Amino acid sequence: MAQRRVIIDTDTAGDDSQAIVLAALAERIEIEAVTIAAGNVGFADEVRNAKYSLQLADSGDVPVYEGARSPLLKDHETAEYIHGEGGLGGELDPDVDIPSAEGFAPDAIVELARDHPGELTLMCIAPLTNVALALKREPALNDLLDSVWVMGGNVNCLGNVTPAAEFNFWVDPEAAKLVVRELDVTLIDWGLTVRDSTFEAGTLDRIADAxxxxPFAQFYTAIARSVREFNRERFGEDVTTQPDTLVSGLLIDPSLIEREGTYHVDVDEREGLTRGYTMVDELGVTDGAADTRVVESVDADGFRRLFLDGIVHGDPERSLE
Structure with missing residues (x-):
């Protein structure tokens, strides 16, 4: 399989960090750059966490560009209550001596896309502020990219930050609305990750035992501790979900996708109960173009195997043909 060249746009904390590690370990993926957007935790922590994740996977030479420090219009609210102080489970506080790349992340996205037209995949696992700003700078961005994969939204299911919304789309709904309107997006939503990327105690204990x-299993165990505690207290379940790492897994092995559909998608940017709500027109009753690819089901066992191959053995492609 040809190597996929990827820009990862992230608000690095928790699962974002693991997604970077998994992608960096895969021979099928070449990370061209990592761009940082305001999201999960404090911005400086996000930058540090991205650099540490790359360094852990022997990819410290990948440029890390700092981007938007706040959403387009909304006030910024973080999620340390889930990811722990600093974003790595509340216990890790790594010292990383890697300088950030020169330049603003949205500009870097545009410049890389112009330099390599049709060759780059944009992997978006953060609020979409950087991508929206890149679109404002280059309206033809869609034509310059090979593909755009977005972890965000909640398709006909409960959100994870409000009943109506998933965190990434809720943090910057104006950006999400623009991106799904202007780019040919493959959407990995919160509901999919709950259905097909939830790890229960047995899997988590296997990782801890390794x-x-x-070092990757040790890292995962540390950063997942805060999320496990949150899920036990909030839902009474000792589980974790892997929303961002699922995107890495599908880019490594797209054959894991079992069912998908193409629909008109829109995002409610208005303040109120439905801020960040993802409207997916599965019934075809709106006038909008059906141009967003929505992944609806993946091979959960296959993803778990790929994940464990990466975390335990350092080779996510170990079981792939």
Whole structure:
């Protein structure tokens, strides 16, 4: 399989960090750049976490560009209550001596796309502020990219930050609305991650048992601790979900996708109960163009195997043909 060249746009904390590690470990993916957007935790922590994740996977030479420090219009609210102080489970506080790349992240996205037309995949696992700003700078961005994969929204299911909305789309709904309107997006939504990327205690214990022999398993166990505690207290379940790492997994092995559909998608940017709500017209009753690819089901066992191959053995492609 040809190598996929990827820009990862992230608000690095928790699962974002693991998504970067998994992508960096895969031979099928070449990370061209990482761009940082305001989201999960404080901006400086996000930058540090991205650099540390790359360094852990022996990819510290990948340029990290700092981007938008706040949403387009809304006030910025973070999620340390889920990811722990600093974003790595509340216990890790790594010291990373890697300078950020020169330039503003949205400009870097545009410049890389212009330099490599039709060759780059944009992997978006953060609020979409950087991508929206890149679109404002280059309205033809869609034609310059090979593909755009977005973790965001909640398709006909409960959100994870309000009953109506998923965190990434809720943080910057104006950006999400623009991106799904102007770019040919493949959408990985919150509902999919709950259905097909939830790890229960048995899987989590297996990863923890491998921590002594694998720095990646040790890292995952540390950063997942805060999320496990949150899920136990909020939902009474000892589980984690892997929304951002699922995107990495599908880019490594797209054959994991079992069912998908193409629909008109819109995002409610208005303040109020439905801020960040993802409207997916599965019934075809609106006038909007059906141009967003929505992944509806993936091979959960296959994804878990790929994930464990990466975290335990350092090779996410170990079981792939």
């Amino acid at each position: 921590a002594d022999g694998s």
